[in-house]
Amino acid sequence: MKHLFLPLLIMVMGWVGLIAPVDFPSAKISNGLIEAELYLPDAARGYYQGTRFDWSGVMPRLEYKGHSYFGIWNPAPYDPKLHDAIAGPVEEFVAVGMNEAAVGGEFLKIGVGMLIKPDAKPYSFMTPYTLKNGGKWTVKTLKDKVEFTHELTDAGGYGYVYRKTVKLTKGKAELVLEHSLKNTGQKPIETQTYNHNFFMIDNEPTGPNIQTLFPYEVSAEGKGFGTVVKAENRMIAFAKEVPPGENVFSAGVKGFDATPEDYDILIQNLKTGAGVQIRGDKPLEKLVYWACHTTSCPEPYIKLSVKPQEEVKWKINYLFIAR
Template identity: 60%
Template sequence: MKQKFIFLGLVISLCSAIFKPADFPEADITNGIIRAKLYLPDVNNGYYQGTRFDWGGVIPSLEYKGHTFFGKWFDNYDPKLHDAISGPVEEFTPLEYNDVQTGSEFVKIGVGILKKPDDKPYSFARNYEVVDNGKWTVKRKNDVVEFTQELADKSGYSYIYHKTVRLTKGKPELVLEHSLKNVGKKAISASVYDHNFFMIDNEPTGPGIKTTFSFDAAAEGKGFGTIANVQEKSLLFTRNLEKKENVFTAGIQGLSQSAKDYDLKIENLKTGAGVRITSDQPIEKLVY
């Protein structure tokens, strides 16, 4: 699967945010147009050690024409918090969680082999004990970072997961490429979704952010029709969100089975910066 992020920006004067450097394993890449920083998987010192998201490809910052597209959006940080993360990250659904007994192990692609502590339903917000992170290998070049996780579970699951974060030569474009090779005895059945966590020029979700779809969209759910409105192909907010307030829909309506619908734009209306997101695969579900 290949996913593209095309960054749009006006050449304007902006104040640069100053970030205190931290001792996290990281890599900087550039194609001469875009500059990006990535945090690298590390069991002991990694920035993200939670059990929700894939550990490969965490992007804390990306800059283009004086604009920033990712950043710290949360107040409290702990490496094991499920959402203490930034950049376009992915989560795979756990394998056979409902079928294993309490105290037994289950697998999450991109994370590792985890232990099921009790008979409660799986929750992405919960931190599970990691029994085995698998073997992570990272290869770096000037404009690309390649992540590989190899994992073998005694129950029969075994795979090689490969993810590439690449800056396209001569374009303001970031490409995510994924492959998953099953080398075990069991068939692998899982879904994966992308959580973008955009903070374009440090602007939080609100009236200053516009999302545009390539299809006529509709949405129902918490806050829709009051705080957020979807009209034809655009999603706009009527006011700023209060602290801990959110809107939610389990699925934007209007999607077809065509990859052409995987074409979204997110814009900062104040600064003119934005991003276009496309993929070579159709969207199964679009949660907002």
């Protein structure tokens, strides 16, 4: 495993996020067309140490033909344990076993580990849960890909081997996230997973120049929908810019069928002509949309059901466009 350690000084969208000159474990990959940087899992020195998102695949930078697609979007003071101090096409797994766990007991977040349930309140992604068992991470870095393996065994009956490869396709402006999850424990794993897709296409503020398109008619309700943003004519489009400190949100964009063919999303920057086509190979379970001033995020969910000793595989393809 090869780690490249780079100091970080980031300027985003008129605000300056100054992060102390710490060397975060990182890696760079390229296929000659795309260049990207990833922050690697590390419980002591990693850029992201929160308990919400899968620790693999954090990507503060991806560039293609002079366009940028990901960056540090969060203007909050940097804290490695902040739930959303993260960047890129990062993923979260819905908590497993929390409802069954007693107060003081443990529940599972795949890609993070076993967390302690502090009280009887429902799961909240904003809560900084205590990590009891972080499992074991193994990372292999090659020229055009990074291979992550997370192994976890817990006395309470949960166990898994989670593999994720972040790779750039040879000769193509494409990023592929390949996943496998093998249940090595005694308890079944029933969960959902989604990619938050923290897009920052050419650092364009979220507004009329950002559109998200679908191959079917969509509708949505929620914060800002119908005023700041509208879901109609097969797209989510903005009537005006989302101001700093504000956000829009829909917990359920409707219109898709539960087929892999409908896991098909195009987000684009109309000003610069850059965009990303996102396709998955599993049926959509749910589609969430969230955006703030600095980032616009279609969040496609899929369902995972893995019995003991079973293994499931899935992938997501990102085709980068530069017109």
